[in-house]
Amino acid sequence: MNADEPTPDRILQLIFGYWATGVLGTAASHSLFTHLDAGVGTVEPLAARAGISVRGAQALLDGLVSLGLVEVRDGVYRNSAEAAAFLVEGRPTCLSAFAALKLGHLGSLAGLPDAVRDGGPANVATVEVVDNPHWENLVQAIAAQSVPVATIAADILRLADAGEVSILDVGGGSGVYSAIWLGLNPRARCTQLDWAPINSIARRLLAERGVGDRFASIDGDLHTADFGTAAYDVAVYSHIAHQEGPEDNMAVFAKLRAALKPGGTLVVNDYVVDDDRSGPPFALIFASEMLLKSRQGGTWRRAEYQSWLTKAGFDDVTFHPTPSPATLVIAR
Template sequence: MNNVNHSSVDYLVQLSCGYWKSCILFAAVEFDIFTLINNGKHTRKDISQSIRSDERATEMLLNALVSLELLTKQADRYDNSQISELYLVKGKPYYQGDFIHHLHNIMENWTMIRETIETGKAVSLKDLPEEVDPHDLRDFITAMHAIASVKTEILCSKICLQEAKTLLDLAGGPGTYAIACAKANPQLRAVVFDLEHVVKLTREFIQAAGVEDRVITQAGNCLEDSFGENAYDAILASNLLHIYNPENNRKILKKCHDALRSGGQVIIHEFVLDETRTHPQFAALFSLNMLIGTQEGASYSESEYRAWLENTGFKDIKRIDLVSNSSLIIGKKIL
């Protein structure tokens, strides 16, 4: 009789039901349970009345959140755990509910993974309307601001902009990084470059940050439009190149080289694969996410980024790993 490795079987079970945990978190965020608890609703009765839900079912959800260490429980009282208090209470500086909501929104795309693998095409894009839904766009840009907000301090500390006077934040979305870089470097002026319907929202984030005098927007398409000639001391391409294929990425980086002054730097911020293309795990999974959700996107390795930079004229290329699954790959324009 063969011995059963129960830990291996349990690993497969945990892997198979992993989406249970995601769905519990998604429901809690949609109900805004963590904010309710922060505001004084601590019992199953109080919470179920606040969200107009079944009390027994609400208790099950709350107990599951305790098991996930997102809540604590003493007798009949529920409280937020430290992580929930910091990141899941609406109105807190690093609130991540908007980003979690975005991941909830794209969950259905992952149910199409088999057909996507069979065809090699993003099935989720097949029936999308030509016009971008304003509500969906605001959800996405707000989500990108949420996840960027927890990375701004470490990113700004790792890039040297003390001598830079101009920064281009390419496809910068909410402009979170441009705003943070401008605040950290008083001499810096920044331009957030993105599509016309995006920069309308970007201006709201710039205004809220009170940096309208030093951070502006420019509408454009990074594949179709020029970024200028010898115009910038630094260009940030954060979470952009994973959307495109290698040919288009070389095209974007060539335009970055043209737009930089001599001595300027391009700063790529991405989830970088190792040379086996299997690790880190998040980058490998994210590559599938790009297959499912974009026309030609993927995660790429350091050697690929280096080759594109070298082919487009960049020198002194270096990599800096951040603490949050992502890395910076920086190249300089040296004439």
């Protein structure tokens, strides 16, 4: 075979790509990365610690080695640097809960052909509702993704030295931004607007972090709730824009501009697509997730954010890369 001729290897890897989700999610659900971090590096002790079969432990370890998440030498296994940083339970950036959560979503991909044909999912009403029980797991599982981004945003805004600042987090979920920012600035106060069941989770988590006395919540829907007028120094709109269509995003940005004091700053965090839709890879493929799970959501281009924010009254819009697949958009 000519070395320049294409091979089916990469296509086969993509066809079997669901195995990566399965192996990673299963390993996370059995805390394998946490046990490996504790020094349990051989198969039988690891199986005993995890409460799984020896055969099952070996299969998972083989899969994790294949994925580059675990390394093996002389029969002893250990986490890769990535797994040690992002898959060991108890660390702020741990994504294990999210990996286990996505394992349960594999079946939903079977609905993608119909969603592509119809322009959206058939059962979105069961997802975008206040009382969906999946919020309890989801809002906590996805929080780790925002930890490094919230820290970078705090540095850009110099929040630690900002003194008394009032912050509004619209659709704040677990309250991860509030938790990090209140921890950095003991004089800051945060208000989160979200659905009541989600706010309840955030209040509990913020109390556990010892900053609950400076955290308030407003139960409501961001589409209809009043954000107030000239009441906040900083506002946050993190991982919400991809769930919304253009008109709703423009309407929310206008409300956020009005809610900010003169000179206030809006922080947007989301998967932003290049203007020619050539990348980044994660933002591009995430558009299919939104097609499957939202009425009008998608991944939006830089030019669209620029246009929406300018029309809302923001004069200065900048884009900042992060270590995550998301981009920070700072609007003043």
